[in-house]
Amino acid sequence: MSHHKIVIVGGGSAGLTVASQLLNHQEDLDIAIIEPSDKHYYQPLWTLIGAGVFPKEESERMEADFIPAGATWIQDKVASFDPENNKVSLASGSDVGYDYLVVAAGIQIDWDAIEGLSESVGRPGTGVVSNYSYDTVDSTWETIKSMKSGTALFTHPSTPIKCGGAPLKITYLAADHWTKAGVRGNIKMKFIKGGPGIFAVKKYADSLTKVAARKDIECVWQTDLVAIDAAKKEATFRNLDTGAETVEKYDMIHVTPRMSAPDFIKQSPLAAESGWVDVDKHTTQHNRYANVFALGDNSSLPTSKTGAAIRKQAPTTVHNLMAAMNGMPLPASYNGYTSCPLVTGYGSLILAEFDYDKKPMESFPFDQSKERYSMYALKAYGLPRMYWHGMLRGREF
Numbered sequence: 001m002s003h004h005k006i007v008i009v010g011g012g013s014a015g016l017t018v019a020s021q022l023l024n025h026q027e028d029l030d031i032a033i034i035e036p037s038d039k040h041y042y043q044p045l046w047t048l049i050g051a052g053v054f055p056k057e058e059s060e061r062m063e064a065d066f067i068p069a070g071a072t073w074i075q076d077k078v079a080s081f082d083p084e085n086n087k088v089s090l091a092s093g094s095d096v097g098y099d100y101l102v103v104a105a106g107i108q109i110d111w112d113a114i115e116g117l118s119e120s121v122g123r124p125g126t127g128v129v130s131n132y133s134y135d136t137v138d139s140t141w142e143t144i145k146s147m148k149s150g151t152a153l154f155t156h157p158s159t160p161i162k163c164g165g166a167p168l169k170i171t172y173l174a175a176d177h178w179t180k181a182g183v184r185g186n187i188k189m190k191f192i193k194g195g196p197g198i199f200a201v202k203k204y205a206d207s208l209t210k211v212a213a214r215k216d217i218e219c220v221w222q223t224d225l226v227a228i229d230a231a232k233k234e235a236t237f238r239n240l241d242t243g244a245e246t247v248e249k250y251d252m253i254h255v256t257p258r259m260s261a262p263d264f265i266k267q268s269p270l271a272a273e274s275g276w277v278d279v280d281k282h283t284t285q286h287n288r289y290a291n292v293f294a295l296g297d298n299s300s301l302p303t304s305k306t307g308a309a310i311r312k313q314a315p316t317t318v319h320n321l322m323a324a325m326n327g328m329p330l331p332a333s334y335n336g337y338t339s340c341p342l343v344t345g346y347g348s349l350i351l352a353e354f355d356y357d358k359k360p361m362e363s364f365p366f367d368q369s370k371e372r373y374s375m376y377a378l379k380a381y382g383l384p385r386m387y388w389h390g391m392l393r394g395r396e397f
Helices: 013-025 045-050 136-144 165-182 203-216 306-324 373-390
Strands: 001-010 031-034 039-041 061-064 073-075 080-081 086-088 095-102 108-110 150-156 187-193 218-220 221-231 234-239 245-249 253-254 259-262 292-294 338-345 348-354
Touching: 001 013, 001 245, 001 292, 013 031, 013 306, 013 373, 045 108, 045 165, 045 253, 045 338, 061 086, 073 259, 108 136, 108 348, 136 165, 136 253, 150 165, 165 187, 165 203, 165 253, 165 306, 187 221, 203 348, 306 373, 338 373, 348 373
Parallel strands: 001 031, 001 095, 031 073, 095 292, 150 187, 150 253, 187 218
Antiparallel strands: 039 061, 080 086, 086 095, 108 259, 221 234, 234 245, 338 348
């Protein structure tokens, strides 16, 4: 069994950022990163790729280029955790021991949780598309671009999802494209969400509601997609309050699939009842195992699952982990900050930033609930560069 001072599970946004920041603080730290994939994706770009702004290749890099110098990359999957004995078991059958563990394995996309979805999504002729996979994201743009009339449905499930605003963004972008193409009047649009309203923070919700009204998008709340019949182009929805099911005909349906904590976390002693890694919401330290920390999408931190949240969670985790290693009290506290760059059309964006209490925490000296080109440019051109060249390299903002 190999052993490392710190083992980080996951080489995505959270895992690489934490590893880089730790090594920036102390370059001789013995860190191993467990990550099976040889590719790394900047997923926030997938909304714009699904709307035809960028080719999907723009979001893809080689994982090896971002493993920080000094870290050991274990290219394998985690099978199980044994926190009582400070070890992780791998799919290959070997074990890895640790003094400290950071769990940053991201979120699991449950394609099979909606009947008929996995076999139809991204397939030509089905009308079923999704921005939530590198393999299917270009089907969204192909379908939007070729649609001239009919019914377009856009769904948002009742489960937590990565970037809660993304299902709405592609809805607005599609409406904008069809308006520019002169066919918007021939297309009926519905946004159907398994939640009580358009957005959790009133200041931004008020603006987003006006955008939906202006674009003539019908909004339906408390309603989950449960099944797709691609042959008939019919989608079955269930009302979460009454349990009643309805069937909607569609020509195009953009599906945001259900999501959950990865199975190997759900089934482990690290999981809370919810399935997410059970951590203190301010320190990111595990509530039962003091040498375990978790952040990002797989954690129980009760905030939106976004890269911007990770940008603030990572330094908290790093400072607290280093204090724990030195037997000191944990100095850093995370306030739930997250950000959702809410694209409202080609060249316009509302930048939502808020904390655990759903209070706006805005970075700029103007009202960010207003649609602006400058904020769209930040998302499309500024943030990807900040991600690849800053955040993943361990720069603290």
